[in-house]
Amino acid sequence: MTTEHDGVRDLLAAWAFGALDPADRRTVPLHLAECESCAAEAQRLREAVRLLDGPASNGPGRRPAAGILSGALRTRPAAPRVAPHAAPYAAAVAGLKALLPEIEGRWSTPVVHDWDVHATLAHLLAADEHLARLLALDTRLPLSRIPHDTDWGEAWNARTAEVIAHEYGRTPEETVADWAAQADELLTAPEALDPEPAARVVTLTGVRLPVADHYVVRAFEAWIHTDDIGRALGLAVPPPPEAHLWQLVHLAVRILGLALGRDAAPVLFSVTGGEQWVLGSQDDPVRAELTLDPVDFCLLVGGRHTPDEVPRGTSGDEDAAQNVLDQASRLAWL
Incomplete structure (x- = not known):
């Protein structure tokens, strides 16, 4: 189960932005008063926010990036409470949701590879689908026509192409809604809440790892593509909180x-x-x-x-x- 220490560390970014839910506004300061490591990390994050919220802007008429994310974080739903192995993914999903209001009307902005913002969200929908299907979760995409014996790298790229083509026939808002719903299901699955079922070893993306590690892989990809979108839109996306970053590194x-x-x-x-x-x-x-x-x-x-x-x-x-x-x-x- 997630400890109080783990739970507070997952909330430090929201604390730094002044975006804690009312239920956490008492718990977090009390923990910071007793925990030196969390207090140091909290101070580092708040200083980073202070610097980013300074006078520099992202161009004429643009608000500072941290100011944008601060406002978005204040209105985003709280990240679900999950086991430590799923916390980086929960935070990465919350970060992308916080960026969504700034994407409105800019869906065709080129991002990475040959994808625009809409296609990048469609790719994340396709990428998360692999873990969702493995966990026997319902998905919102048509069944793949890719042969089962296809090399995983070719299958990965082909499925992304299938899903992007499918999503281009829908509105960006519909794509986002399905991505968010699928991410929420992954974060409420038993494997996200309890380390025991997450210890099962499975093969995804060509590598055999416990399900818990595949949640960290999903966090890695969600953060990378959120950063891609931020760069394309001229917005600074912060790196994962320190504890999550080290999970990615390890x-x-x-x-x-x-x-x-x-x-x-x-x-x-x-x-x-x-x-x-x-x-x-x-x-x-x-x-x-x-x-x-x-x-x-x-x-x-x-x-x-x-x-x-x-x-x-x-x-x-x-x-x-x-x-x-x-x-x-x-x-x-x-």
Whole structure:
């Protein structure tokens, strides 16, 4: 079950924006008075909001990005209370819902790949559908015509294309309503509320992981595409709250380690402000050291940084470090 500490950490972004629900306005300050780590994170988030809400604007006639998100967060429904493994997805869904009022009338704005905003929401609807079907949830999309033995990467892209074509025959508001309803069902499923059923290991997106980890994958994608939309509209989307960001980092490192295998030249990989891991061979001396910022690492894994442009610190064998960066970028399917 979710502890009070976990529950408060999930509410810190709303606290920073002054967007807590009335029921939480007493609980959160009381916890902050007793918990040093939550208090430090809360202060960091509030300072970030203060800076973003300053005099800089996003262009003539545009409100500051944080001011937009602050107002949206004050009117959004509260994120559901879920188990810790589903909390990043709940927060990412709430973040995209908070951005929706700014999208009105701008659905055809180009975003990423060859998608506009409408198509990007349709892609998220299609992407979440894979987990929804696996959990035996009702979905709102026509059945796929893709053969079951299709390679997962080809099937992923083909299903996105099917769904985008289908959603272009509907209004953007209808697409958003179905995406939001499907996300809400994922967040009220037993697997989102209880770690025990979420421990079941299943294969999605070409990787075999517990259902709990697949919720973190969904959080990763929802945040990346929310950031894509924000950039396209000239709005700054904040990174996930620190606790959620580290859940994304830890999962990405685990998958990266599996992808590199035990024959790769060993590299000591560090994420700024966090942990370090030896990736590659565990039997040979470390050949290189590589350090990335956690957000930059996630953007690399998400395909939004290239191996050559991502800011990094390196020492030792450049080829060994480059191999880790190249492999990380090849994990991207977003």
